[in-house]
Amino acid sequence: MLKKKNDQNPAENQTTAEIVKKAKKSSDFKEIKKQVSGVQISILYFSTLIEHKTMERVFLPYINECEKQKNHSFDINHFKNNLPLEDVISTQDAKEIEDKIHQGYVLISFENNSEEFLLVNVSNLSEGIRKTNETENEFSVTGPKIGFVESLDTNILLLRSKLKSPLLTTEEFVLGTLSKTRVTIVYLDGITNEKHIETVKKRISEIDFDIIWDSSAIDQIIRDNSNTPFPLYVSSERLDRISYTLSIGQVVIFCDGSPHAISGPSTILDFFIASEDYYYNWVIGSFFRLIRIFGIIFSIFSSSIYVAVVTFHFEVIPADLLGPLIKSRANVPFPPLLEVLFLEMTIDLLREAGARLPTKVGQTLGIVGGIVIGQAAVAAALTSNILLIIVALSALASFTTPTMSMSNTIRLLRFPFIILSSLLGGLGIMIGFAALLCHLFKLKSFDTPYMVPLYPFRRNNFKDSFIRSPFSQINKRPDFLKAKDTIKYTQNEKIQKKEDINDE
Incomplete structure (x- = not known):
């Protein structure tokens, strides 16, 4: 559903105490009380969302070590800066606290300070995610078999390992009033047309939905025409195909929990092109x-x-x-x-x-x-x-x-x-x-x-449409994408000579 973004959240009108009280209704919400330099602190977290090894080997040992130092006066900033974990947030925002504890953060409250809280990231949201990344639905006889999985961070890692370029840029959004799903758009800065980037960002930011369960939901919500049976964006689980769409100047959307990425703008002929070609x-x-x-x-x-x-x-x-x-x-x-x-x-x-x-x-x-x-x-x-x-x-x-x-x-x-x-x-x-x-x-x-290069007619784009021309002739990005840099690679005699040898 695309409409005016509704940013209201029940947590905005709640105190942190009310949020904790509501969370304690769940059996997997735990609380640990400790004494640190004479100050009682409460450690609250969802046991199903945290990484227990980090909790037991890093976080709790540091708390126990601080507990022994009774002669030192307690300082929140000192406590925060010396925690041996990377992601530590100091906040007073109840909405942020509610969001973070449902993402695997540990909430630390202090007896002598009812307004300041610490959020420590010890999440383990990758638990249960599929580890194998072979392409199951887009199988090819020739070429790599590497595909995406349900983890957004893993998919971005795979993409960066394929495209080792400083131009590769990612921007993250959080969608879904209930699911809080991470959605990332990826493009090549300096190549992809700014108009396409802004169009994608605008449509994603306007999404007001309860649960984003897959990238296909985003596909249906942001599409230009929801009453057509034709797919308007290419959805693929293949790393090589998505890398190619990025290289020609398209924008790619990843959704956490989905092994498929969607790319656009697309034309009808894109759906008949296989990586094997x-x-x-x-x-x-x-x-x-x-x-x-x-x-x-x-x-x-x-x-x-x-x-x-x-x-x-x-x-x-x-x-x-x-x-x-x-x-x-x-x-x-x-x-x-x-x-x-x-x-x-x-x-x-x-x-x-x-x-x-x-x-x-x-x-x-x-x-x-x-x-x-x-x-x-x-x-x-x-x-x-x-x-x-x-x-x-x-x-x-x-x-x-x-x-x-x-x-x-x-x-x-x-x-x-x-x-x-x-x-x-x-x-x-x-x-x-x-x-x-x-x-x-x-x-x-x-x-x-959608019908480019047939309508509007684009003669230059026919080189990689109904047929796949030699690499020496498809060194330019499609005209309809209006990329900032239209040249993919330099056309030279070495490429032509190599193809002539292969043809013989």
Whole structure:
């Protein structure tokens, strides 16, 4: 939800004593009382949020050592400056105290000073975070397998280890009135366009939401159009892909607790680009990219073309194919529309069931279930065998997209075209296609046209769109990003000579 930021917090109208009283209702909130130089101090913390080794080996031994020094007068500043921990805060702000103790800080209150408090960071919020960082959903045969995890600090570490540049800049926000989720935007200072940075910062700062559970929630809240099925920002768990988007001048958003980062401004062609395209020779990479784009077109239109041809346009069917088609549909009691919808829904049910079940069971269900149900449907004359092949190939083609968000969009788009083709035939498909283009031309990603370089037309950006040109020709950043520094690397004879040798 985007609206005027509501900064009100119940802690603003509470005293620290009321906050502590409320926290003591939880069974994991602990209190320890100690005497330090004749002054009683209270140590309060959530035992589930702290690092117990730091507490037992560093913090408490220092307190016990101070407890023995009874001849010295107590000084809060001296106590604070000599604590052998890095993050120690002196505060009187009740709101800050409430926020910090829920982040793993220890609260220290003093008997002789009811207004001054110390907050000491002994947090252990990385407990339970996944340690392995292999890319599970964006697998590639060639190239690195390093991906992000659910820890924000770990993800920034991985990014800085990949991009060892002083230009890499991070800015952190805290979102969620209940979750207090850390969100970080990352960009290359001096390269990324200031307008895009300010747009992202403005939209994130305006978020007023209770729980930010994943980066996908931020994606939905800040997007330019919430009524479109198309993803407007690239979401990826791959370190190499996010590093590439940063290098060309995009802004990246990380969310604590999410292994996916989102980057923008993005165009529709970004969702058909795979990291592997840059690990192969440019000819092979371009071929795979074209196959991917053709597969998406086939996935959207194949079933609807079948319905249109069988229902309205028999004359376009070759004579040699007309006999087998009539024979396969001779005993099917349903019209082509219901026949296609039945098979499409069956494929989607198998896909959803396979995704929700454990890996081994899901794979077995997808393979065995598809074969058994397909053969049984043809044998029972519920569908024709030709349509079964078309729908199966259409389902396979939808998986060629490197990003799952675009794959889900492709699955959805098939159904409106199927219905339109059953009503108006080929004319319905053309009307649907025209409406789809109009919708795409209106979309924007961080106020940048979604259909670049097709609309507005950008001739220079075609070098890395439908095909992946040699590295000697894609040394400039895309024009639509309006980067401050448009040159990625110097085009020289060594690169050209190396590519010519590889091509031979």
